[in-house]
Amino acid sequence: MPFDGYAIGGSLGKTKEQIFEMLSYTIPLLPADKPNHLLGIGDVFSIDQCIKLGIDTFDSSHPTRSARHGTLFTKNGLIKIGNSSMKHDFNSIEKECACFTCTHYTRAYLHHLFKAKEMTAYSLASIHNIYFMVQLMANYRAAILADEI
Numbered sequence: 001m002p003f004d005g006y007a008i009g010g011s012l013g014k015t016k017e018q019i020f021e022m023l024s025y026t027i028p029l030l031p032a033d034k035p036n037h038l039l040g041i042g043d044v045f046s047i048d049q050c051i052k053l054g055i056d057t058f059d060s061s062h063p064t065r066s067a068r069h070g071t072l073f074t075k076n077g078l079i080k081i082g083n084s085s086m087k088h089d090f091n092s093i094e095k096e097c098a099c100f101t102c103t104h105y106t107r108a109y110l111h112h113l114f115k116a117k118e119m120t121a122y123s124l125a126s127i128h129n130i131y132f133m134v135q136l137m138a139n140y141r142a143a144i145l146a147d148e149i
């Protein structure tokens with residue numbers, strides 16, 4: 001049917017490889033001029049793979065759920081803010097990040113908030129992870145427009 005776009009979701013496989021294989025089969029069957037949305041996938045590795053397969057948009061609780069569990073996204077991988085190595089780390093989560101959390105608070109302060117189970121910790125961590133994802137997608141958008149993907 002001529003929908004405005006197509007959502008792909010449900011049980012796509014038990015492993016990421018099976019999901020990518022299913023998308024490789026499914027996406028060529030969909031109209032190329034309509035956006036493809038993938039439900040429930042939000043980790044950086046999978047997003048990278050799925051964009052290359054033709055997925056245009058995503059929705060997932062992964063960035064905020066990870067944040068609430070103290071896992072913060074950086075360009076160099078994940079940070080566990082609850083680790084003892086963060087206790088005296090007075091850097092921001094990510095030096096180049098312009099989000100509210102990184103421009104106002106240190107890893108040590110966030111570590112303290114998580115250890116104290118202070119609700120602000122979950123909000124500040126979510127702000128960073130969502131900002132990270134928005135920047136990540138902006139970079140993909142620029143790369144697509146420059147025909148680099």
Ligand SMILES: [Zn+2]
Nearest residue numbers: 097099102128
């Ligand atoms: Zn940040």
